[in-house]
Amino acid sequence: MEVSAFAPFASPVILFFLLGLLASALRSDLAIPEAIAKGMSLYLMAAIGLKGGVAVAKSGVNAEVAAALLAGLTFSFLIPVLAYAVLRGFAKLDQTNAGAVAAHYGSVSVVTFVTANELLGASGLVVAGFMVAVLAVMETPAILSGLMLARRGQNGEGQSRGELLREVFLNASVVLLLGSFAIGLIAGPKGYSEVQPLFESGFKGVLCLFLLDMGLIAARRLIDARALNLRLVILAIAFPLFNGLLGVMVGNLIGLDVATAAALGVLCASASYIAVPAAMRLALPQADPGIYLTMSLSITFPFNILIGISLFGEFSVWLSAH
Amino acid sequence: MEVSAFAPFASPVILFFLLGLLASALRSDLAIPEAIAKGMSLYLMAAIGLKGGVAVAKSGVNAEVAAALLAGLTFSFLIPVLAYAVLRGFAKLDQTNAGAVAAHYGSVSVVTFVTANELLGASGLVVAGFMVAVLAVMETPAILSGLMLARRGQNGEGQSRGELLREVFLNASVVLLLGSFAIGLIAGPKGYSEVQPLFESGFKGVLCLFLLDMGLIAARRLIDARALNLRLVILAIAFPLFNGLLGVMVGNLIGLDVATAAALGVLCASASYIAVPAAMRLALPQADPGIYLTMSLSITFPFNILIGISLFGEFSVWLSAH
Amino acid sequence: MEVSAFAPFASPVILFFLLGLLASALRSDLAIPEAIAKGMSLYLMAAIGLKGGVAVAKSGVNAEVAAALLAGLTFSFLIPVLAYAVLRGFAKLDQTNAGAVAAHYGSVSVVTFVTANELLGASGLVVAGFMVAVLAVMETPAILSGLMLARRGQNGEGQSRGELLREVFLNASVVLLLGSFAIGLIAGPKGYSEVQPLFESGFKGVLCLFLLDMGLIAARRLIDARALNLRLVILAIAFPLFNGLLGVMVGNLIGLDVATAAALGVLCASASYIAVPAAMRLALPQADPGIYLTMSLSITFPFNILIGISLFGEFSVWLSAH
Amino acid sequence: METVIRKRIEILVDTPLVRRVTDAIDRAEITGWSVLPVTSGSGRDGRWREERVMGTDKSLVLSIASAEKAEVLVDALAPLLTSHGLLLTMWNVEVIRGERF
Amino acid sequence: METVIRKRIEILVDTPLVRRVTDAIDRAEITGWSVLPVTSGSGRDGRWREERVMGTDKSLVLSIASAEKAEVLVDALAPLLTSHGLLLTMWNVEVIRGERF
Amino acid sequence: METVIRKRIEILVDTPLVRRVTDAIDRAEITGWSVLPVTSGSGRDGRWREERVMGTDKSLVLSIASAEKAEVLVDALAPLLTSHGLLLTMWNVEVIRGERF
Numbered sequence A, B, C: 001m002e003v004s005a006f007a008p009f010a011s012p013v014i015l016f017f018l019l020g021l022l023a024s025a026l027r028s029d030l031a032i033p034e035a036i037a038k039g040m041s042l043y044l045m046a047a048i049g050l051k052g053g054v055a056v057a058k059s060g061v062n063a064e065v066a067a068a069l070l071a072g073l074t075f076s077f078l079i080p081v082l083a084y085a086v087l088r089g090f091a092k093l094d095q096t097n098a099g100a101v102a103a104h105y106g107s108v109s110v111v112t113f114v115t116a117n118e119l120l121g122a123s124g125l126v127v128a129g130f131m132v133a134v135l136a137v138m139e140t141p142a143i144l145s146g147l148m149l150a151r152r153g154q155n156g157e158g159q160s161r162g163e164l165l166r167e168v169f170l171n172a173s174v175v176l177l178l179g180s181f182a183i184g185l186i187a188g189p190k191g192y193s194e195v196q197p198l199f200e201s202g203f204k205g206v207l208c209l210f211l212l213d214m215g216l217i218a219a220r221r222l223i224d225a226r227a228l229n230l231r232l233v234i235l236a237i238a239f240p241l242f243n244g245l246l247g248v249m250v251g252n253l254i255g256l257d258v259a260t261a262a263a264l265g266v267l268c269a270s271a272s273y274i275a276v277p278a279a280m281r282l283a284l285p286q287a288d289p290g291i292y293l294t295m296s297l298s299i300t301f302p303f304n305i306l307i308g309i310s311l312f313g314e315f316s317v318w319l320s321a322h
Numbered sequence D, E, F: 001m002e003t004v005i006r007k008r009i010e011i012l013v014d015t016p017l018v019r020r021v022t023d024a025i026d027r028a029e030i031t032g033w034s035v036l037p038v039t040s041g042s043g044r045d046g047r048w049r050e051e052r053v054m055g056t057d058k059s060l061v062l063s064i065a066s067a068e069k070a071e072v073l074v075d076a077l078a079p080l081l082t083s084h085g086l087l088l089t090m091w092n093v094e095v096i097r098g099e100r101f
């Protein structure tokens, strides 16, 4: 396939995201009710989980799957360590905030992954279904890494550690992703066909409206931001760039196909803005959401949607051709 | 058809319900915004109403319909009387609580009916469209029965009786069910075809997400339950079993086809958890929702979804073959 | 085509609206969660915008488009002036309330337009895509007209004028309509096809449910109304009648096809009940929503849905034949 | 700016019962009321959460009134308070534009 | 634990106007505010309910401030209060961590 | 009707933390609590709005208790109040059916 096939800016998905950014920048009062936005995010997770499960029901499990899962786990644990060092050294963040930000970059963004699936798919690059499982396993290890870094040498609130672990491993998105993945696996293509009209036909349209909302929120947060400085902005672009390219390379090395390696890159590049912020509010309340949410949601997320995904796609194409 | 055709546990509809039960049992924070859940329940009622109306517009009305309506009405009035006696005698409930619980078992659960329609349909058993009307007429008589039993020998709040009747007969689900049934009747297959994409294609997927939520709520309520004892748990299973089998037999006797007799059984077996609890909060505030809601929602509802529907289906098949 | 082809009362869209009116009149507690209603209205706007943009991407822009836009703008500016005079002279409204009501009648109702599109389309009259742009440009000029009339000779709150203009021109529905129109234009038929299942197949069903809600709200408001008198009721029917017939004639004169001229009539006839009331709460808080909302929402809106649209359609057919 | 002292009354009530409470407020000739949503709660009857689907959720009715009218209201609501287990709290607040109440 | 006395100010306001009220709070140099949804209500202008679709619903803005800043706020809001018919109530509360306000 | 004086305690808290606050209320043996949604707000950490999607929204936990139990609760919540930046306000209210609390 040709590199020129990536034309994200003609896709309604991207255009709605831009509309959201623009509307917020102009301070329009356009807003999607939060219950609807929450509902759409649950729908997207159930749909992507189901689809992945059905794909694996068809393809079966093999060594490639294991390798991808292991790579994902490792990245989720280690990216925070790297990010932490840079955040401390280059951006001079204190230990708590550096740990919190690091956790976000090790974890993943479901919507970035979903958008990548669509954009890559539109260019003929079909991501393997098992990547949904990789997505799910990458969500939480980074939280643990980030917390350990943030609390090194400190006395944690002992009694709540168990509770925290439960909250982290049973958080809504992990349960819904893995749950619908399992349902897809069990129900298989035949069972899936019954619910396909809702979960597949409507998918791209819902993604448009959800990205409209994300655009609105991301730009609003950037406008209200007070806590960012130039170095943090640079890192919020450098992190996804570096992690993404690294992810594609590793994906290529462990034998993933072009699309799937690109998707691994996208997962590494993406930063969480759902599960991790909520966990940080609980476990690291002193950390400033004005830093971690603004970086992950208002800079890294748009960067990935508008530039990163295409870039990692092209890089993966290029890599597999060389 | 063969009995082995009932395979509810491979259906995404059932699997999502199980996922909800499991997530709640593990105390995950997965939750569907209540506005979305409410919206889905309205959608399901409008869709089932429309579909029933269109079916009757095609098939016309005959003596079978009248017999089914009459049977439904009778069951709704009489089941509470039977249930009341058992609740007083076996479970030693006081008059108020026994009346409140009895009202729930005489009335019906829309979602149980809808799920039965899907599960039976997937086994080739197509339920007659007019059963939606039976569903609607069975909702309210039980409320009146239950209240009369609960208040026997007491002085009711006279002035609010008229108001209560209005609230009961014009409650949201009756109005929406009968209203969309009428719309389906008037618009007919041609008018229906315009709105079919929303109300038919999306139906099963929405049912999945709604049952996910019902699973979450049912299990959570069971975990928090304090007021139940073993005898009440036994009755919450014995009632649907007995009423369901009775309903199938009567359906068979009055000449309903296999699927429709099974559906009548499901209606008899199902217990309300929407219209009736709200009416009880108004009319019998002393009754304990920890008893009536937990029985109907957390025990009877899962029993019917997971076991009852298939059982009544198989019984109806067996009965029609003998 | 024949006049008898207009049969709105067999369309589910209209029947659901009637159901809503009826349920409210009977004081049923049927209600759609406001987050869902808001979500549906955003969906309808995005869908109609996209569709219009794609249609223009196919048809291109020509003199007809410019003429229609100019006609729309002129109507939106001038209808309030006319309406104001009648409201002052005939209905004896004070300056403030007359200005507020006048603004509503100059502006437009998105849902009336959408319903007209469906009803006319069902009779084979396909409205040109660019009318979405006309719809969007007609929303706001009337607000400015109305405010000028209401404030003539008074000292406005100087500092908030700029803010008001921004709020008016960047209000949610204008931004969403024009934004998705632009997205439709850019993405074109190919990009649109990806999201068509959500935005086109589901459209009519969502419109049904939305009109159900509008019926509920319109009738409830009428029941609770205290501020209306007979003259205002007469005007709430005379305005759409006069403006609608005028709009059809002008549409015919400037060379619009039958369906598109009818749609222009519908736009002129319709009265805003979303953007304008919110603007009035801000800019003319002394004006009474019991007057302007009740007139536009509870009388003019049902009139247009149940009678006006068909009437303007037939008039346009008749006009083009003579 | 001048303020006057009024009673602020807040009543926690099952959503299906809101109408009866607001009717009582209207009958007490209080100028108005507002209703706020409640998401979840816990009491002697156990917990509840997101039960709007079942119609068993609760709302908070809030009303500002003069001390006399507040008393009239409380007396009017008394039977409902005990039979339906409503929770009523009341305290003094300073109000701007107090002549309305 | 030690508590201090602060003013709790609650303002019922049309949702499109919330921004103007919170801007006034910010200008009065009060540390913060929170907004709660309101579902329905009734006043001299009649009833309203679930009108978020029309943008004519209301919200409750709540802010904790010292007595002095509260007075500044009330004076700043005075014109809006009368022109737009806002409802402002205010009372004393005990606050933990009161040094923030 | 007779009323008694009780404490009304309102705690503004991140939604993911609500559980810890209500657990503390239960442990203080207070009879109950209710949770109200909050739409948006602003504080030292900047603004937030409609962030339920991100799970970073806030809720208002409200509880009625006797003065003694209120004190127990405040002491129990003290560490959480400072570490997690909760906002707690408390005032006296008249309560009907006060024997429950």
Ligand SMILES: Nc1ncnc2c1ncn2[C@@H]1O[C@H](COP(=O)(O)O)[C@@H](O)[C@H]1O
Pocket (backbone or CB within 6 Å): D030, D031, D032, D033, D034, D035, D062, D063, D064, D065, D101, E012, E040, E041, E042, E043, E044, E045, E046, E047, E048, E058, E085, E087
């Ligand atoms: N006495 C009151 N107590 C509580 N809320 C009120 C009161 N009066 C008015 N409201 C609220 O304020 C809104 C506007 O009131 P009004 O300006 O009188 O129409 C009403 O719709 C209610 O939501």
Ligand SMILES: Nc1ncnc2c1ncn2[C@@H]1O[C@H](COP(=O)(O)O)[C@@H](O)[C@H]1O
Pocket (backbone or CB within 6 Å): E030, E031, E032, E033, E034, E035, E062, E063, E064, E065, E101, F012, F040, F041, F042, F043, F044, F045, F046, F047, F048, F058, F085, F087
């Ligand atoms: N003075 C205040 N009055 C009311 N709410 C406040 C106040 N200060 C802070 N808040 C709320 O508490 C949240 C957190 O505040 P902070 O910890 O200062 O960032 C804010 O986002 C507001 O929702």
Ligand SMILES: Nc1ncnc2c1ncn2[C@@H]1O[C@H](COP(=O)(O)O)[C@@H](O)[C@H]1O
Pocket (backbone or CB within 6 Å): D012, D040, D041, D042, D043, D044, D045, D046, D047, D048, D058, D085, D087, F030, F031, F032, F033, F034, F035, F062, F063, F064, F065, F101
């Ligand atoms: N002490 C309390 N403080 C605040 N809310 C309460 C309290 N007690 C009960 N509630 C609320 O009132 C509802 C019914 O309480 P109960 O009648 O005790 O079951 C509970 O579910 C709570 O929402």
Ligand code: NA
Pocket (backbone or CB within 6 Å): A079, A104, A105, A106, A107, A108, A243, A267, A268, A269, A270, A271, A272
């Ligand atoms: Na990552």
Ligand code: NA
Pocket (backbone or CB within 6 Å): B079, B104, B105, B106, B107, B108, B243, B267, B268, B269, B270, B271, B272
């Ligand atoms: Na039953």
Ligand code: NA
Pocket (backbone or CB within 6 Å): C079, C104, C105, C106, C107, C108, C243, C267, C268, C269, C270, C271, C272
């Ligand atoms: Na108009």
